[in-house]
Amino acid sequence: xxxxxxxxxxxxxxxxxxxxxxxxxxxxxxxxxxxxxxxxxxxxxxxxxxxxxxxxxxxxxxxxxxxxxxxxxxxxxxxxxxxxxxxxxxxxxxxxxxxxxxxxxxxxxxxxxxxxxxxxxxxxxxxxxxxxxxxxxxxxxxxxxxxxxxxxxxxxxxxxxxxxxxxxxxxxxxxxxxxxxxxxxxxxxxxxxxxxxxxxxxxxxxxxxxxxxxxxxxxxxxxxxxxxxxxxxxxxxxxxxxxxxxxxxxxxxxxxxxxxxxxxxxxxxxxxxxxxxxxxxxxxxxxxxxxxxxxxxxxxxxxxxxxxxxxxxxxxxxxxxxxxxxx
Amino acid sequence: xxxxxxxxxxxxxxxxxxxxxxxxxxxxxxxxxxxxxxxxxxxxxxxxxxxxxxxxxxxxxxxxxxxxxxxxxxxxxxxxxxxxxxxxxxxxxxxxxxxxxxxxxxxxxxxxxxxxxxxxxxxxxxxxxxxxxxxxxxxxxxxxxxxxxxxxxxxxxxxxxxxxxxxxxxxxxxxxxxxxxxxxxxxxxxxxxxxxxxxxxxxxxxxxxxxxxxxxxxxxxxxxxxxxxxxxxxxxxxxxxxxxxxxxxxxxxxxxxxxxxxxxx
Amino acid sequence: xxxxxxxxxxxxxxxxxxxxxxxxxxxxxxxxxxxxxxxxxxxxxxxxxxxxxxxxxxxxxxxxxxxxxxxxxxxxxxxxxxxxxxxxxxxxxxxxxxxxxxxxxxxxxxxxxxxxxxxxxxxxxxxxxxxxxxxxxxxxxxxxxxxxxxxxxxxxxxxxxxxxxxxxxxxxxxxxxxxxxxxxxxxxxxxxxxxxxxxxxxxxxxxxxxxxxxxxxxxxxxxxxxxxxxxxxxxxxxxxxxxxxxxxxxxxxxxxxxxxxxxxxxxx
Numbered sequence: 001x002x003x004x005x006x007x008x009x010x011x012x013x014x015x016x017x018x019x020x021x022x023x024x025x026x027x028x029x030x031x032x033x034x035x036x037x038x039x040x041x042x043x044x045x046x047x048x049x050x051x052x053x054x055x056x057x058x059x060x061x062x063x064x065x066x067x068x069x070x071x072x073x074x075x076x077x078x079x080x081x082x083x084x085x086x087x088x089x090x091x092x093x094x095x096x097x098x099x100x101x102x103x104x105x106x107x108x109x110x111x112x113x114x115x116x117x118x119x120x121x122x123x124x125x126x127x128x129x130x131x132x133x134x135x136x137x138x139x140x141x142x143x144x145x146x147x148x149x150x151x152x153x154x155x156x157x158x159x160x161x162x163x164x165x166x167x168x169x170x171x172x173x174x175x176x177x178x179x180x181x182x183x184x185x186x187x188x189x190x191x192x193x194x195x196x197x198x199x200x201x202x203x204x205x206x207x208x209x210x211x212x213x214x215x216x217x218x219x220x221x222x223x224x225x226x227x228x229x230x231x232x233x234x235x236x237x238x239x240x241x242x243x244x245x246x247x248x249x250x251x252x253x254x255x256x257x258x259x260x261x262x263x264x265x266x267x268x269x270x271x272x273x274x275x276x277x278x279x280x281x282x283x284x285x286x287x288x289x290x291x292x293x294x295x296x297x298x299x300x301x302x303x304x305x306x307x308x309x310x311x312x313x314x315x316x317x318x319x320x321x322x323x324x325x326x327x
Numbered sequence: 328x329x330x331x332x333x334x335x336x337x338x339x340x341x342x343x344x345x346x347x348x349x350x351x352x353x354x355x356x357x358x359x360x361x362x363x364x365x366x367x368x369x370x371x372x373x374x375x376x377x378x379x380x381x382x383x384x385x386x387x388x389x390x391x392x393x394x395x396x397x398x399x400x401x402x403x404x405x406x407x408x409x410x411x412x413x414x415x416x417x418x419x420x421x422x423x424x425x426x427x428x429x430x431x432x433x434x435x436x437x438x439x440x441x442x443x444x445x446x447x448x449x450x451x452x453x454x455x456x457x458x459x460x461x462x463x464x465x466x467x468x469x470x471x472x473x474x475x476x477x478x479x480x481x482x483x484x485x486x487x488x489x490x491x492x493x494x495x496x497x498x499x500x501x502x503x504x505x506x507x508x509x510x511x512x513x514x515x516x517x518x519x520x521x522x523x524x525x526x527x528x529x530x531x532x533x534x535x536x537x538x539x540x541x542x543x544x545x546x547x548x549x550x551x552x553x554x555x556x557x558x559x560x561x562x563x564x565x566x567x568x569x570x571x572x573x574x575x576x577x578x579x580x581x582x583x584x585x586x587x588x589x590x591x592x
Numbered sequence: 593x594x595x596x597x598x599x600x601x602x603x604x605x606x607x608x609x610x611x612x613x614x615x616x617x618x619x620x621x622x623x624x625x626x627x628x629x630x631x632x633x634x635x636x637x638x639x640x641x642x643x644x645x646x647x648x649x650x651x652x653x654x655x656x657x658x659x660x661x662x663x664x665x666x667x668x669x670x671x672x673x674x675x676x677x678x679x680x681x682x683x684x685x686x687x688x689x690x691x692x693x694x695x696x697x698x699x700x701x702x703x704x705x706x707x708x709x710x711x712x713x714x715x716x717x718x719x720x721x722x723x724x725x726x727x728x729x730x731x732x733x734x735x736x737x738x739x740x741x742x743x744x745x746x747x748x749x750x751x752x753x754x755x756x757x758x759x760x761x762x763x764x765x766x767x768x769x770x771x772x773x774x775x776x777x778x779x780x781x782x783x784x785x786x787x788x789x790x791x792x793x794x795x796x797x798x799x800x801x802x803x804x805x806x807x808x809x810x811x812x813x814x815x816x817x818x819x820x821x822x823x824x825x826x827x828x829x830x831x832x833x834x835x836x837x838x839x840x841x842x843x844x845x846x847x848x849x850x851x852x853x854x855x856x857x858x859x860x
Binding site for chain 3: 013014065068071072073074075089092093094096097099101103106108110111112113117121124125126127153
């Protein structure tokens with residue numbers, strides 16, 4: 001029985017057309033036209049309890065819109081969402097008691113008050129029993145080393161410290177699902193690593209289902225077992241990370257600096273994926289053609305200044321999926 | 328100069344996008360002005376002239392001063408600077424090869440010319456038509472009125488600017504802002520009634536504060552209350568305040584800039 | 593259930609008060625500014641009335657009485673409903689999302705997150721003004737008068753609050769309402785400071801039926817001051833404040849709900 005089921009989920013927005021120029025602006029003051037934007041377009045997926053999923057996509061791809069529908073902030077245009085047997089927008093209050101949400105860009109904590117006061121307030125808001133609250137607070141402050149700044153006002157915390165507190169705040173009421181919207185945005189390398197480590201641990205020890213939107217693919221690679229990629233409102237990949245690597249990882253990339261900008265480049269068994277002045281990117285499948293064969297072809301036909309071969313990182317794979325689609 | 332003009336144009340266009348806000352603001356402003364116009368009409372029943380103001384002149388005064396008051400509602404320079412300091416955006420502003428004070432003024436001018444064109448002018452014309460108000464007595468007076476409005480505007484701007492700069496030192500400046508703008512400026516600018524009607528002790532306080540230069544002086548020039556020597560004195564007082572407040576604003580933001588460079592924010 | 597919400601209200605409001613008290617100087621200045629401006633405004637009003645003696649047959653004590661009554665309702669509303677005056681920041685900065693992920697009714701949560709104690713200074717000033725004006729207008733205290741006054745102030749507070757709520761809710765459609773709410777409330781408050789008999793019919797109708805602030809001061813004052821100026825409206829209006837407050841409460845709440853529904857479907 002999946003914990004989250006999403007079927008044919010769509011969300012369309014009306015967007016006002018902004019006319020450009022002075023007179024365009026002026027006439028917008030009087031009347032407006034609008035376009036329909038399909039932020040989420042017929043999305044389907046389901047999650048099992050305890051999964052740790054990375055939900056990624058470019059800005060405006062539909063990540064946040066999906067999260068907002070799952071948390072009950074937005075009502076879908078069409079489609080069906082089932083979260084722990086509830087329809088989030090219809091049962092908003094019951095749903096919120098069972099989920100935790102972290103928005104990376106803004107804190108849920110009381111800005112001018114000591115951290116501990118925010119936790120206390122959340123205890124009352126979520127009606128967390130005192131002993132559970134104490135137990136959880138102890139657990140998280142040890143795990144995230146919150147002790148040194150529990151009585152510091154939130155506004156004086158570093159971004160990393162604040163994120164650790166926000167994570168605790170989202171988990172104090174023992175939610176079954178944790179939604180994280182860009183939790184590592186703006187954090188330094190050490191803080192990012194701490195957050196990732198924490199998410200893995202919480203997921204493993206407490207069986208919390210975690211959905212994480214990000215555009216730092218290192219988050220996904222180091223934390224998640226499963227990856228959902230959304231682009232222009234549609235899911236273009238849903239599966240394991242290893243599977244993704246295996247499927248697309250056979251492709252290697254040869255980056256070549258040519259001596260001059262040849263107008264027409266013809267090579268066998270190789271895709272010219274990108275071109276920037278004299279530099280070209282060539283993708284090839286290592287099962288069908290070897291690197292040396294490609295280089296031999298190249299040197300025979302063109303004059304080369306420099307070249308490098310890159311193994312595909314997850315980042316590269318995703319970028320390629322964005323550029324040329326699933327293949 | 329041209330780069331500053333860009334800020335003006337941009338701010339003007341930004342303001343254009345809030346359509347509903349504009350109409351509502353206009354509606355509420357009109358309501359505000361109606362309250363005062365009818366209050367004065369009621370007060371003047373059975374009277375011809377009080378303190379040198381006949382009914383027509385007092386209504387003209389009220390409408391002009393209420394119109395000028397709109398700048399105070401829409402300027403928001405303090406809030407903009409405070410926000411920039413809080414988010415750190417001010418650092419990039421200070422790094423740009425432009426004068427921060429002038430840039431802020433240029434932005435404010437954009438917002439305010441929008442206010443003047445789409446809010447102040449229509450509502451003034453409306454009241455002018457409906458209540459048969461007067462115009463300044465001559466073209467020269469129109470000219471001097473406009474000069475006085477601009478000077479008053481710069482004074483209001485400078486006060487807000489200086490309060491905003493305080494945000495570099497204290498986290499919370501809303502209190503200071505409320506005290507100065509909603510407390511002092513409202514009372515001593517002469518928007519509620521002309522200085523001639525003020526009780527002596529309040530008039531004395533008003534005379535040493537810059538606020539009457541924002542609304543009372545231009546309005547009194549418009550209505551012909553200030554003429555000859557007194558008019559020149561009023562303009563000179565305005566100029567002095569402009570010089571003092573702009574100068575102080577400069578010193579303040581230079582000091583803030585130094586603090587930023589030394590302590591890194 | 594009710595107890596839980598009371599407790600939560602005090603906890604959340606208390607958190608806000610503690611936050612504000614971190615900036616004692618600013619807090620003090622704001623209080624001081626309010627008191628000063630109240631006193632000076634009264635000074636100006638006094639100067640004006642001293643010169644003209646009466647406004648449409650209302651003595652200056654009676655005008656100050658109206659002014660004090662409106663100001664009282666206004667200050668209480670400001671203490672409890674200040675969060676609504678810059679409500680648009682909830683939408684501009686996405687803070688409404690953070691409210692919607694809490695297991696608490698959104699409007700309750702928003703109102704509870706701020707109780708503005710600086711307006712207590714205004715309330716106290718208004719109480720003094722009102723009591724003095726009450727006395728000077730020659731009204732004698734009886735239990736009935738006290739009860740009527742109390743109901744009037746309570747209803748007035750609610751009426752002003754609902755106007756504020758309606759104005760704030762508009763931001764759920766327009767995203768930005770800026771200083772609109774503040775302006776609207778100040779304008780209506782100002783309008784109630786004087787007998788509405790000075791206004792033309794259209795403005796009187798506006799203040800009676802659309803922005804019904806005439807029920808905050810003018811109509812109840814007919815009962816307390818026994819002026820008998822109903823301007824062609826039913827005499828029953830002098831007791832109308834609580835009814836108007838209730839109707840407005842329903843209307844504004846429904847409007848809020850539909851605003852929220854809109855937010856749920858657009859997210860901006």
